[in-house]
Amino acid sequence: MFRAQLHQQGQAPQRESSADGAITQSTPVTTVPTMIRGDWVLFHPVYTPEELKAVQILHKDTKTMTDKIAYGLVKLARAGFDFVSRYKHKPLPPSHNMTLQELRNEGYLLDQNAWLNRILFLETIAGVPGMVGATLRHLQSLRLMIHTLLSESENERMHLMTFMTLRRPTPFFRALVLGAQGVFYNLLFLTYIVSPRACHRFVGYLEEEAVITYTRCIRDLEAGRIPEWENEPAPEIAIDYWRLRPDAKLLDVLYAVRSDETTHRFVNHSLADLNTTTDVNPFAFREPDMHVKGNKIGFERSESEKYVQESHDLYLQEKQKGCN
Known part of the structure; x- marks a missing residue:
């Protein structure tokens, strides 16, 4: 068990006082920035070029019945969405002489509008799990994972806002999204009450x-199959x-978004292996870089415990430096 090993890290910094007992005030400065530069968002990684290329397609083996059900539901949802959106992504026929448009018409490739519709719909749904988990843990006063889950939800929202600059959804598309969000939110809300670990595995x-x-x-973009997006x-x-x-x-944006999704893959599979009631969130203060997250599906519980201890040791080292 590794309960609350880092509880001291959550202490608020001590405020200095002047000789007359008043709290020391910094020199007043304007709080209105000349340009907003991202300080309005929660923590999120910024990747190096090497990290962006370090992502691998990985799969977590299904070991328990809960894992099998979660994976089956994901594959069912994927198949249904692929059918509705007419997404096939079939292997290209060998030695084909088909034009780009013919490949798109036959379902081998998607054009830029089809890709954008798919991404927009997925990102509107993707922000739900983190918000559901954070909401329930807040209501239960289980603060061990709230920040991580809120960061995940906001990160997915930023994906959506980014791609919405390329295309504004139609009223019909918005109605579909609203319906899907309503169903998904409530189902996930009820499931998280019963089994948070099952929800994290599903995510x-x-x-x-x-x-x-x-x-x-x-x-596809690097192979010249989406020429509309090349420049x-x-x-x-x-x-x-x-x-x-x-x-x-x-x-470059697609590489960054993929790295974010890799982070969510790693974090949720790791959280699914914890006791979500008592174990410390291993990612509360830091996360591994993409060379780890991109090549490893997640931490086992023992690895999370070790990572928490390493974070605790780093904190004590930094605290000691501050005292010297």
């Missing part, structure tokens, strides 16, 4: 599919959020 498998989808999109500049909101180069392209 872990869901994020596996997200990594696959973005990997396929990246491969598409990255939206300003994406450049700010992920600290991309000023001349970044949409391809």
Whole structure:
């Protein structure tokens, strides 16, 4: 067990007082920035070029009946959504002489509008699990994982806001999203009350599919199969959020989003192996880099315990430096 090993890290910093007992005040400065630069968002990783390329398509083996049910539901949902959206992504026929448009018409490839519709719908749903988990843990006063789950939900919202700069959804599309969100939120809410671990496993498998989808999109774009996006500049909101180069392209955004989904895959599979009532959130103060998250499906419980202890030791080292 590794209960509350890092409880001291949550202590508020001591405030200094002046000689007359008043709290020391810093020099007054304006609180109105000349340009918003992302300090309005929760913690999220900013990736190096090497980390962006370190992502692998991985799968968590189903060991328990809960795992099998969670994975089966994800595959069922994926199959249903693929059918409705006419998404096939079939292997290209060998030695084909088909044009790009013919490949799209036959279901081998998606055009930029089909990709965007798919991404927008997925990202509107993806923000639900983190918010559900954080809400329930807040109501139960189980603060061990709230920040991590809220960060995940907001991160998915930023994905949505980024891609919405490329296309505004129609009223019909918004109605479909609203209905899907309502059903998904309530089902997940009720399930999380019964078994948080099952929900985290479900989300872990869901994020596996997200990594696959973005990997396929990246491969198609790099292979010249989505020519409409080859020179598409990255939206300003994406450049700010992920600290991309000023001349970044949409391809850079897709790499960053895929890395985010890889983080969610890793975190949720790790949380699913914990006792979510008593165990400390191993990612409350830091996370492994993408060289770990991109090549490992998640921490086993013993690995999470070790990671918590390492975080605790690092905290004590930093605290000691501050006292010297």
